[in-house]
Amino acid sequence: MLIRLAGDPHNFRSLQSTLRAFKPAPASTDADPTSSKTYIWNARLRELAGGGLHLETLALFRRMFLPQNPLPDAFSLPFALRSAAALSLPLTASSLHSFALKSGYLPGDPFVLSSLLSTYARISLLLPLAHSLLYEICATASSTPIPTLIVCFNSVISGHTFPSGDALTLFIHMRRRRDLPFNSITLLALFPVSPLFSIPSLHALTVSSGFQSVPAVANCIITSYAKSGDVNLAQNVFNEMPAPRELITWNSLISAYSQNGLANHVLNLFDEMHISREVQPDPITLVGVLSSCANLGARAFGLRVEAFILTTTNAFSSNTFLKNALINMHARCGNLSRAQEIFDEMPDRNIVSWTAIISGLGMHGHGESALKMFDEMLLQGVRPDGALMVSVLSACSHSGLTVRGTELFSKMKNVYGILRRPEHFACMVDLLGRSGKLREAMELISSMPMDPDGAVWGALLSACKIHRNVELGETAFEHVVELEPTNVGYYVLMSNIYSDAQNLHGIARIRAMMKIRGLRKDPGYSCMEYKGRVQMFLADDHSHQQAKSIYQMVSTLENFARKVENRGAKMVDSDIQVLGIHSEKLAIAFGLLNTEPGTEILVIKNMRVCENCHLFIKLVSKIVDRRIVVRDASRYHHFAEGCCSCKDYW
DNA sequence: CTAGGGTTAG
Numbered sequence: 001m002l003i004r005l006a007g008d009p010h011n012f013r014s015l016q017s018t019l020r021a022f023k024p025a026p027a028s029t030d031a032d033p034t035s036s037k038t039y040i041w042n043a044r045l046r047e048l049a050g051g052g053l054h055l056e057t058l059a060l061f062r063r064m065f066l067p068q069n070p071l072p073d074a075f076s077l078p079f080a081l082r083s084a085a086a087l088s089l090p091l092t093a094s095s096l097h098s099f100a101l102k103s104g105y106l107p108g109d110p111f112v113l114s115s116l117l118s119t120y121a122r123i124s125l126l127l128p129l130a131h132s133l134l135y136e137i138c139a140t141a142s143s144t145p146i147p148t149l150i151v152c153f154n155s156v157i158s159g160h161t162f163p164s165g166d167a168l169t170l171f172i173h174m175r176r177r178r179d180l181p182f183n184s185i186t187l188l189a190l191f192p193v194s195p196l197f198s199i200p201s202l203h204a205l206t207v208s209s210g211f212q213s214v215p216a217v218a219n220c221i222i223t224s225y226a227k228s229g230d231v232n233l234a235q236n237v238f239n240e241m242p243a244p245r246e247l248i249t250w251n252s253l254i255s256a257y258s259q260n261g262l263a264n265h266v267l268n269l270f271d272e273m274h275i276s277r278e279v280q281p282d283p284i285t286l287v288g289v290l291s292s293c294a295n296l297g298a299r300a301f302g303l304r305v306e307a308f309i310l311t312t313t314n315a316f317s318s319n320t321f322l323k324n325a326l327i328n329m330h331a332r333c334g335n336l337s338r339a340q341e342i343f344d345e346m347p348d349r350n351i352v353s354w355t356a357i358i359s360g361l362g363m364h365g366h367g368e369s370a371l372k373m374f375d376e377m378l379l380q381g382v383r384p385d386g387a388l389m390v391s392v393l394s395a396c397s398h399s400g401l402t403v404r405g406t407e408l409f410s411k412m413k414n415v416y417g418i419l420r421r422p423e424h425f426a427c428m429v430d431l432l433g434r435s436g437k438l439r440e441a442m443e444l445i446s447s448m449p450m451d452p453d454g455a456v457w458g459a460l461l462s463a464c465k466i467h468r469n470v471e472l473g474e475t476a477f478e479h480v481v482e483l484e485p486t487n488v489g490y491y492v493l494m495s496n497i498y499s500d501a502q503n504l505h506g507i508a509r510i511r512a513m514m515k516i517r518g519l520r521k522d523p524g525y526s527c528m529e530y531k532g533r534v535q536m537f538l539a540d541d542h543s544h545q546q547a548k549s550i551y552q553m554v555s556t557l558e559n560f561a562r563k564v565e566n567r568g569a570k571m572v573d574s575d576i577q578v579l580g581i582h583s584e585k586l587a588i589a590f591g592l593l594n595t596e597p598g599t600e601i602l603v604i605k606n607m608r609v610c611e612n613c614h615l616f617i618k619l620v621s622k623i624v625d626r627r628i629v630v631r632d633a634s635r636y637h638h639f640a641e642g643c644c645s646c647k648d649y650w
Numbered sequence: 651c652t653a654g655g656g657t658t659a660g
Binding site: 039042043045046074075076077078079081082109110111112113114115116117118148150151152153154155157158183184185186187188189191192214215216217218219220222223247248249250251252254255282283284285286287288290291319320321322323324325328350351352353355356359385387388390391 | 654
């Protein structure tokens with residue numbers, strides 16, 4: 001039915017009017033105008049489409065309808081269809097459909113048929129049409145050869161852009177109802193658009209059908225597991241692959257780690273890749289590595305990567321993705337001026353570059369400069385997007401620019417036309433909350449057009465901690481715990497609110513809740529970078545190879561801490577005992593053992609440093625010849641735990 | 651000469 005419908009000659013006229021809307025191709029892109037041979041025109045179409053010049057492809061295709069030129073044939077159509085898909089032009093696509101029918105290439109020609117389906121599937125507006133067309137082909141044309149049918153299913157499956165049941169349903173239909181075999185390309189198309197719960201069973205199917213030995217399919221499975229957070233399963237797939245594994249395989253696992261916050265694993269894997277000599281890194285590898293350096297504050301490692309980039313070819317050093325990653329790395333590892341330098345020298349900035357530099361400025365408390373950059377960006381005609389606004393709003397929040405932030409927040413909707421998502425509301429709650437406007441923050445939450453998420457209530461909760469508001473804190477806590485019952489950070493935050501209010505009942509209640517729910521506070525850890533490697537210490541951790549001398553150093557430091565004082569504050573035996581062996585103590589001891597006097601010991605910690613430990617570090621700092629800097633890791637992630645960075649800790 | 655596919659930034 002659809003085939004007939006689209007065959008209306010009226011549609012054929014719309015092909016010509018649609019194509020006429022395009023500018024004619026420049027002279028250099030013309031086929032030899034004197035040629036009457038269709039294949040010469042087709043070769044030119046192929047060149048243009050292959051080079052991504054889709055407008056030019058369609059223009060050339062249109063010229064073939066001029067009287068002196070040969071008409072397009074079945075070989076010309078797929079090029080035009082592919083370009084229509086790339087430009088997402090539904091009318092052009094359906095006109096091409098009509099032309100194909102009128103010229104008799106459909107429904108018989110398998111190539112035209114499959115490229116038409118692929119085009120329909122890639123234009124989101126026409127995806128439902130692709131479905132019905134596919135069912136129609138299955139129902140009517142029993143003459144369609146099986147390989148072509150498989151290609152048709154593959155095309156429509158890959159036309160889906162986000163995980164839903166639809167593609168999976170199609171796949172089940174393909175196998176159960178049509179009894180069609182599938183191939184590796186079916187799997188490559190299917191994995192990325194299947195719901196996460198179905199990944200393990202699809203993996204099993206892949207193994208039983210023998211397609212796991214196709215590297216591309218295995219890579220695809222690694223990525224799918226990474227998306228569903230099953231890093232271990234992703235790792236298993238990688239380990240089961242025979243060496244030498246291809247670059248994309250390594251990159252897939254690096255991204256899997258990096259997207260799941262396992263920054264240390266990324267650096268280790270990168271080393272392993274180097275040592276195994278299986279492959280050489282490419283820009284994609286390095287983007288993942290640099291982002292992990294940024295998350296860890298692994299400055300020396302990041303600098304090594306940068307040095308490597310500078311020794312490579314242009315393809316690396318001019319890569320925009322890579323430059324964005326470098327800006328991010330430098331900003332988060334404390335070298336804002338280098339970040340600014342790279343940004344200033346970039347000829348081809350994109351929205352991500354602006355986001356990186358603005359969030360860097362914001363993170364370091366340069367809210368005014370961040371806003372200046374934002375204005376500059378607008379002047380250059382770059383349209384802000386949702387992610388950029390998160391860094392702009394949080395820059396305001398970190399610098400106390402409440403009025404400007406509020407203005408920008410309302411401009412988002414009214415001027416820039418950006419959909420305001422929960423993370424933007426979380427920024428605003430944080431902004432208002434930090435400046436003590438708890439009631440307004442609460443009102444904003446009530447006015448949200450969508451249900452507030454954990455980050456929103458978490459921002460309110462941490463504002464309640466700052467301003468010691470137990471009552472509102474309890475409200476925020478109730479909500480946040482319902483939304484994210486296993487996020488331990490919120491329990492700790494609420495417990496600290498009670499502790500400030502000396503509400504022992506409250507503390508006991510929170511402890512009991514955590515116990516009943518089987519929650520344990522995440523182990524505290526501290527990281528320190530040494531010789532380009534990130535050293536990680538857990539509280540009371542004896543696993544380090546230098547453990548013995550580290551513990552000796554710790555007890556030396558403890559003795560010092562008992563003797564010195566800082567503005568009247570001193571530590572006594574019981575303080576030291578209560579403090580125990582926190583991870584930062586181990587990291588600092590390690591730093592003292594392994595670095596030269598006069599250098600800086602930078603420790604990144606995953607949670608706030610307790611008062612007692614804070615004092616310990618202050619006392620120790622007075623007597624050692626190093627500068628000890630402890631930074632909270634949450635400073636390096638926006639709203640990572642629902643509460644944001646921590647100027648007030650230090 | 652023609653269709654279908656995998657890895658990258660916040």
